[in-house]
Amino acid sequence: MSNDKMTATSELICGLQFEMFPVERPSPREIVDAALAHNPVAIFAMLSGGDGSLGTTHWCMNNIPGCEVLHINTGIGIERTRMFVRETCKQQGWPLTELRAKEDCGQDYDEIVSEHGFPGPAGHQFMYARLKERAVELIVRQRKTNRSDKVMLLTGICHDDSVRRSGYGGREVNFKGAQMWVNPMYWVGQSFIYHHLRASGLPRNPVAVELGMSGECLCGAFANKGELAIVRRVCPTTAARIENLQSRISNRHPWGWEERPPRERDTKTIEMFSPMCVNCLKSERLDA
Numbered sequence: 001m002s003n004d005k006m007t008a009t010s011e012l013i014c015g016l017q018f019e020m021f022p023v024e025r026p027s028p029r030e031i032v033d034a035a036l037a038h039n040p041v042a043i044f045a046m047l048s049g050g051d052g053s054l055g056t057t058h059w060c061m062n063n064i065p066g067c068e069v070l071h072i073n074t075g076i077g078i079e080r081t082r083m084f085v086r087e088t089c090k091q092q093g094w095p096l097t098e099l100r101a102k103e104d105c106g107q108d109y110d111e112i113v114s115e116h117g118f119p120g121p122a123g124h125q126f127m128y129a130r131l132k133e134r135a136v137e138l139i140v141r142q143r144k145t146n147r148s149d150k151v152m153l154l155t156g157i158c159h160d161d162s163v164r165r166s167g168y169g170g171r172e173v174n175f176k177g178a179q180m181w182v183n184p185m186y187w188v189g190q191s192f193i194y195h196h197l198r199a200s201g202l203p204r205n206p207v208a209v210e211l212g213m214s215g216e217c218l219c220g221a222f223a224n225k226g227e228l229a230i231v232r233r234v235c236p237t238t239a240a241r242i243e244n245l246q247s248r249i250s251n252r253h254p255w256g257w258e259e260r261p262p263r264e265r266d267t268k269t270i271e272m273f274s275p276m277c278v279n280c281l282k283s284e285r286l287d288a
Contacts, residue, residue: 040152050214055197056156117253124221
């Protein structure tokens, strides 16, 4: 694709700046090159431990000089996934930054739920802000030196995901202040990511194989009935923790991890920029 064809326009939507590419559907390399033209001061591949993020991270680490790995530890995930991320980065020689919602950002899931109850769909944005977004804001503050600096954050989001509720709307490069969110695999799709993962020979996360998702965040905002039983089969310790928490707060907040609060706001109108929650959002688990 020529440079002329790669000229992007930008659009401001709901306070977020989106960079829009021509209809030719640029390749991962072209998307990344266009993003690199903004001269980011740091570059991170976001590795949750799921298959999609693993395949994307492998591609990024082998194709983007200076790329590092970032893992957000929400404090309510399966420990085997965190161990998988750490071990994979160690074996591959990938520089890893792990930011913890509780220890690094002061956001304790148990305390949050004890005060507010389990979130339900309407509480997703609140949980995202507390458990993930604050960690991203922290790494951006740590890496920026000038007000105009950008930090590049790479995800495995694809056009065949259901991404409307995560605020993407089909755009490959998205700006939120100093955060530059880049989706290099957007047009090649999930099939390319999984093919690349198989070709790389990287072992998959056993939790992702068994659970169908990374298990790095089990806040419960979009939990289905019966999902706790699935978690129990994969990680009895995590399921027991959630059950104990349900028991402790039941007098004040009489609904469970898989249930909605009794007086939720209308969740159908919620639009948010939450790029690390596509796996939960794309299942469209709202039943109302």
